[in-house]
Amino acid sequence: MADIPFEGAAGLILAGGRAVRMQEADKGLLLLAGRPLVAHAAQRLAPQVQRLFISANRNAERYAQYGQVLADDPSLDAWPGPLAGVAAGLLAWSGRWLVVAPCDTPFLPLDLTARLIGSAQAQGAPLAVACAGGRRHSVCMALRTSLADDLRGYLQGGDRKVDLWQKCVGGVEVDFDDAVDGFLNINTPEELSAAEQGASGQQ
Template sequence: MAEVPPAISRAGVAGLILAGGQGMRMNGQDKGLVMLRGEPMVAHVARRLAPQVSRLIVSANRHVDLYAPYGEVLRDGEAELGAWQGPLLGIAAGLAGAQQEAWLVVVPCDTPFLPRDLAARLVGAAKSAKAPMAYAMANGQRHSACMALRTSLLPNLLAYLRAGDRKVGLWQARAGAVEACFDDAPDAFMNVNTPEELARAERYASQ
């Protein structure tokens, strides 16, 4: 496992797994709980991210008890904004729950092969650019849901959501996010959104 560089330690960095989607392309299944090689997908994600952060949070809309073994579970959404409103609601919940940390590293529950140095590289890219946020880029493809952001961005995000916007990329651009290059690990961001992609992930994991 890659070591986190000393300059960017786990201290002050929380992790957030987004598990609040409806799984429409997975026949309505809760994607984080879909089995991959005998384990829920969230277990693979948590195993990759947990060693990189000081604490792990899971944002979910359902099956809270089943997610509890993998981190502190927070329901995404709030009375004002509602639930099932997209990943930014889950990120807002994570930011609210991680205010004692300086950074929050966010990943989706359907990306089971994440880099083992993801947090260090994302936070490092943001710090190098003196930016409040960085998102992953691999071989020209943007992975907006894999990001590191300062927890102080919570008011900014809530204002964006209250204005009615939900697009992740638009908010990142407005907040001054920069990209972090992962051209050396494009397969690490393989998403599992459909049964066909699940079969592909099974084949990849067995290699």
């Protein structure tokens, strides 16, 4: 059961990537158990936040049914990576926190927001990133909206590496080893087929 929306937090689902390993398909709209991947992610994240945004650079009208669609800053180069979507989300939300997740992670933990923000607050950090099963899930993060200018400067300087920026701003890691399945990431057609087997038990 999901927690009540976390006060001052918005959610951002990243669906603006190129999806090279999916033959450049619009990954968020690929079907899992008869529904788009973005629908699964939205179902998990929306109850945890006050508002939901979708980072998308194509098919905006289809994504709009799940949240307010945000495109990447046109001043950046084409396909600038996930941090460009995060930058757009930070500018769009006037609250204190933005919780980010990719569209290809359909079984997100229902306490993702509370645990990420709670850990960041407890450690006095501006950003927290999820780790599970020995892996750092860099684009599953919560960050303060006050980082907007810092991130914009990072991108305008030509940098794109997510982990490097998180380290530069003092991000902390949050252990989700009790919820490894919640970070199942779908990057290939084979992984999408395999995810079908677990979809009925997760939704």
